[in-house]
Amino acid sequence: xxxxxxxxxxxxxxxxxxxxxxxxxxxxxxxxxxxxxxxxxxxxxxxxxxxxxxxxxxxxxxxxxxxxxxxxxxxxxxxxxxxxxxxxxxxxxxxxxxxxxxxxxxxxxxxxxxxxxxxxxxxxxxxxxxxxxxxxxxxxxxxxxxxxxxxxxxxxxxxxxxxxxxxxxxxxxxxxxxxxxxxxxxxxxxxxxxxxxxxxxxxxxxxxxxxxxxxxxxxxxxxxxxxxxxxxxxxxxxxxxxxxxxxxxxxxxxxxxxxxxxxxxxxxxxxxxxxxxxxxxxxxxxxxxxxxxxxxxxxxxxxxxxxxxxxxxxxxxxxxxxxxxxxxxxxxxxxxxxxxxxxxxxxxxxxxxxxx
Amino acid sequence: xxxxxxxxxxxxxxxxxxxxxxxxxxxxxxxxxxxxxxxxxxxxxxxxxxxxxxxxxxxxxxxxxxxxxxxxxxxxxxxxxxxxxxxxxxxxxxxxxxxxxxxxxxxxxxxxxxxxxxxxxxxxxxxxxxxxxxxxxxxxxxxxxxxxxxxxxxxxxxxxxxxxxxxxxxxxxxxxxxxxxxxxxxxxxxxxxxxxxxxxxxxxxxxxxxxxxxxxxxxxxxxxxxxxxxxxxxxxxxxxxxxxxxxxxxxxxxxxxxxxxxxxxxxxxxxxxxxxxxxxxxxxxxxxxxxxxxxxxxxxxxxxxxxxxxxxxxxxxxxxxxxxxxxxxxxxxxxxxxxxxxxxxxxxxxxxxxxx
Numbered sequence: 180x181x182x183x184x185x186x187x188x189x190x191x192x193x194x195x196x197x198x199x200x201x202x203x204x205x206x207x208x209x210x211x212x213x214x215x216x217x218x219x220x221x222x223x224x225x226x227x228x229x230x231x232x233x234x235x236x237x238x239x240x241x242x243x244x245x246x247x248x249x250x251x252x253x254x255x256x257x258x259x260x261x262x263x264x265x266x267x268x269x270x271x272x273x274x275x276x277x278x279x280x281x282x283x284x285x286x287x288x289x290x291x292x293x294x295x296x297x298x299x300x301x302x303x304x305x306x307x308x309x310x311x312x313x314x315x316x317x318x319x320x321x322x323x324x325x326x327x328x329x330x331x332x333x334x335x336x337x338x339x340x341x342x343x344x345x346x347x348x349x350x351x352x353x354x355x356x357x358x359x360x361x362x363x364x365x366x367x368x369x370x371x372x373x374x375x376x377x378x379x380x381x382x383x384x385x386x387x388x389x390x391x392x393x394x395x396x397x398x399x400x401x402x403x404x405x406x407x408x409x410x411x412x413x414x415x416x417x418x419x420x421x422x423x424x425x426x427x428x429x430x431x432x433x434x435x436x437x438x439x440x441x442x443x444x445x446x447x448x449x450x451x452x453x454x455x456x457x458x459x460x461x462x463x464x465x466x467x468x469x470x471x472x473x474x475x476x477x478x479x480x481x482x483x484x485x486x487x488x489x490x491x492x493x494x495x496x497x498x499x500x501x502x503x504x505x506x507x508x509x510x511x512x513x514x515x516x517x518x519x520x521x522x523x524x525x526x527x528x529x530x531x532x533x534x535x
Numbered sequence: 536x537x538x539x540x541x542x543x544x545x546x547x548x549x550x551x552x553x554x555x556x557x558x559x560x561x562x563x564x565x566x567x568x569x570x571x572x573x574x575x576x577x578x579x580x581x582x583x584x585x586x587x588x589x590x591x592x593x594x595x596x597x598x599x600x601x602x603x604x605x606x607x608x609x610x611x612x613x614x615x616x617x618x619x620x621x622x623x624x625x626x627x628x629x630x631x632x633x634x635x636x637x638x639x640x641x642x643x644x645x646x647x648x649x650x651x652x653x654x655x656x657x658x659x660x661x662x663x664x665x666x667x668x669x670x671x672x673x674x675x676x677x678x679x680x681x682x683x684x685x686x687x688x689x690x691x692x693x694x695x696x697x698x699x700x701x702x703x704x705x706x707x708x709x710x711x712x713x714x715x716x717x718x719x720x721x722x723x724x725x726x727x728x729x730x731x732x733x734x735x736x737x738x739x740x741x742x743x744x745x746x747x748x749x750x751x752x753x754x755x756x757x758x759x760x761x762x763x764x765x766x767x768x769x770x771x772x773x774x775x776x777x778x779x780x781x782x783x784x785x786x787x788x789x790x791x792x793x794x795x796x797x798x799x800x801x802x803x804x805x806x807x808x809x810x811x812x813x814x815x816x817x818x819x820x821x822x823x824x825x826x827x828x829x830x831x832x833x834x835x836x837x838x839x840x841x842x843x844x845x846x847x848x849x850x851x852x853x854x855x856x857x858x859x860x861x862x863x864x865x866x867x868x869x870x871x872x873x874x875x876x877x878x879x880x881x882x883x884x885x886x887x888x889x890x891x
Contacts, residue, residue, distance in 0.1 A: 254723055288721065316785045327720060330728040364683060364770040365644065367610055372686040372767040395774030399782035411728040412768055414720040418751030419772055423779035426755040427829060429672045431787075434825035469790035473783060 186217060187279035188241075189513045190272045191506070193222035194248040194265040196284025197499045203284060204230035206506025207240060214507065216514045219278060221245050221269040243268055251499055254288030259296045266290060270297040273492040280493035280513035284501045290494065291328050291487055298490040301522040303529040306332060307489040308340040309410065310347045311417055317401030322348050324407055326485060327414035334377035337407055338385060338531040343488040343521060344405035345387050350519035351486075351512055352404070360393035360403030362412060374409060382407075386528055428470050484509040486516060493517045542573060543635035544597075545869045546628045547862070549578035550604040550621040552640030553855050559640060560586035562862025563596060570863065572870045575634060577601050577625040599624055607855055610644030615652045622646060626653040629848040636849035636869035640857045643841060647684050650843055650850045657878040659885040660845040662688060664696040665766065666703045667773060667841045673757030678704050680763055682841060683770035690733035693763055694741060694887040699844040699877060700761035701743050706875035707868055708760070716749035716759030718768060730765060738763075742884055784826050840865040842872060849873045
């Protein structure tokens with residue numbers, strides 16, 4: 180990782196997201212005032228300064244002007260071609276050492292594509308990976324890595340994702356010795372696909388606490404602090420978690436509305452579902468507030484920061500719907516990751532031997 | 536598919552499952568008495584006949600004796616080596632044309648491994664696939680295929696899974712012209728991994744209603760009647776749906792218990808989750824009965840039947856926790872699939888041209 184002074188500011192893309200620049204600027208100001216994180220904003224200078232003025236923060240935070248804005252619908256190559264966007268200008272500051280990390284609430288695909296193009300992989304890192312922290316029923320969080328950056332990794336890349344994910348869990352979640360699970364389809368020898376079978380042999384030899392294979396049902400139980408998978412499966416799982424939480428709450432609303440539990444689909448019986456949900460006492464009821472709080476925990480806005488790890492600079496992608504508080508949180512995470520130098524601290528351990 | 540008279544019985548493994556043989560035998564008797572499905576039971580003759588006697592059904596249903604029982608913990612190769620198990624005897628009846636289809640509540644891995652070994656792929660079929668119908672928030676069901684039979688398929692295999700899944704949706708769910716989606720990570724050109732990009736070009740040329748790529752968040756929305764994926768991703772998604780429903784209800788129970796919505800994980804904010812769960816009116820509350828009904832819909836017991844398609848015989852795997860009603864339902868599905876001859880009706884369409 181490049182030699183960046185730990186006091187270098189976090190560069191924040193003021194133009195990304197559904198609520199930018201107003202909420203983004205407010206979040207950046209919060210990060211500086213409440214958490215002591217140095218920040219720089221990139222975007223249309225006039226617009227950004229007007230928002231700063233509204234908060235009495237002109238002169239407190241530097242602004243790097245950028246003519247263009249990458250639309251939220253742009254998810255890849257198109258964004259890379261825009262040389263004067265707030266993304267391009269912000270990532271340029273990080274590449275040149277004027278920024279320690281980059282935060283954007285732009286489209287994850289666009290941010291990942293631009294960052295990979297402009298920053299490139301850190302020394303010894305084969306490919307970047309996206310890390311997302313998901314809250315668990317155990318009360319903590321599990322880092323899912325890779326959630327979508329590298330869709331066809333080799334076993335060696337997967338082994339590096341495990342190391343990067345463990346570093347992230349240490350630095351951001353404060354877990355001293357993270358348990359790392361490999362997402363698969365069963366724990367028996369020979370289970371899994373070609374990729375996971377070869378990755379498993381590599382993971383067993385790495386200097387980390389390898390928990391072994393975990394299954395799709397383990398993602399939210401807290402059985403592991405880090406769950407490693409390829410970027411295709413990880414992205415499908417991440418979106419499946421969000422969609423399933425939403426579906427469960429919608430079905431619950433329907434149940435409340437109709438009182439009917441009619442089975443659907445010809446293979447569907449009318450089982451009692453005994454055991455599941457047994458923690459709810461007979462006198463307890465879940466009101467709309469409780470439903471909303473649970474929805475909020477898995478709403479993409481709430482887990483808030485996905486970190487793109489393994490590049491020559493830290494990149495945190497906040498969800499498009501982020502408001503000020505989530506942006507401030509993302510700035511703190513970016514600052515912590517930059518200071519912790521995720522890649523540099525792994526050193527020689529990144530030199531994963533090729534799989535047999 | 537072999538030439539089986541449509542009156543050939545469904546062979547039911549009496550020894551599989553957590554509640555067998557009592558619940559299995561009861562389910563088989565229900566299938567015959569209430570749905571007119573001809574059945575044969577395999578397992579330890581003395582035990583099975585005692586259960587039949589309890590229901591006054593001796594002489595009504597034939598029993599094929601099998602000395603051994605495959606333990607529920609056995610998930611693959613070990614089961615294949617047991618030549619005298621109720622699985623082996625039952626699948627032998629189907630292979631020899633004495634049975635139209637096979638139903639077991641044994642371990643999915645064991646049933647799939649034995650069935651693949653003893654029945655082999657149907658003519659023109661490259662590999663079998665496991666189809667599971669999941670209830671959707673739209674009120675219908677979506678067939679997820681492959682849910683775990685073939686973990687490293689080629690694009691051509693994925694194209695065949697699409698055809699098999701569409702047949703299943705027609706025969707079992709009664710959808711005349713099923714919309715088929717390809718599970719991927721975005722709809723833009725170039726999105727997806729190597730497998731899905733190549734499969735997409737094949738699917739566009741097939742004689743079916745191709746909806747295009749769908750994402751992990753679409754699995755329960757009903758946007759497609761069939762969702763095609765490789766057996767690794769499909770198995771992870773299936774288990775992730777179950778785990779996430781369980782986690783959501785557990786978190787809801789916690790919310791109800793404590794009233795606190797404390798965020799977990801350093802990246803976790805305290806967002807409001809606006810929009811999600813908005814269907815719940817302010818005066819509505821979800822009591823424990825509603826929670827249990829929702830849990831029941833995604834409990835593995837309830838979606839009840841996973842069909843292994845593409846072999847020289849129909850195989851339906853009911854969940855291990857199945858009780859009589861689910862077993863009876865699985866017998867009806869198996870009977871419908873056998874009569875519909877999933878593979879035979881596809882005919883020449885199965886000859887998928889190799890991907891470019």
